[in-house]
Amino acid sequence: xxxxxxxxxxxxxxxxxxxxxxxxxxxxxxxxxxxxxxxxxxxxxxxxxxxxxxxxxxxxxxxxxxxxxxxxxxxxxxxxxxxxxxxxxxxxxxxxxxxxxxxxxxxxxxxxxx
Numbered sequence: 652x653x654x655x656x657x658x659x660x661x662x663x664x665x666x667x668x669x670x671x672x673x674x675x676x677x678x679x680x681x682x683x684x685x686x687x688x689x690x691x692x693x694x695x696x697x698x699x700x701x702x703x704x705x706x707x708x709x710x711x712x713x714x715x716x717x718x719x720x721x722x723x724x725x726x727x728x729x730x731x732x733x734x735x736x737x738x739x740x741x742x743x744x745x746x747x748x749x750x751x752x753x754x755x756x757x758x759x760x761x762x763x764x765x
């Protein structure tokens with residue numbers, strides 16, 4: 652019998668590191684992968700219903716003080732172009748939208764002009 656060798660080649664050329672609360676997951680992607688696919692895959696891995704994807708938002712953590720909110724229709728190639736260097740791991744943070752709204756409302760409610 653002939654000796655058979657298999658070569659597995661990954662089509663993923665970048666990893667997306669997604670942080671949500673106290674969990675961190677890695678998602679393989681390529682330049683054509685859309686932000687919406689990253690979001691849905693993150694929700695699956697975190698055991699959150701993908702039907703609720705509209706309740707979540709992805710942020711690029713290039714600047715921890717001012718994370719950049721990304722459009723879900725952006726590709727990884729477009730997201731990578733936001734960085735000076737060509738990253739092989741893109742850091743994302745996943746947040747529930749109502750948490751953002753609530754924290755802003757809390758700030759506005761507690762603000763006074765006295």
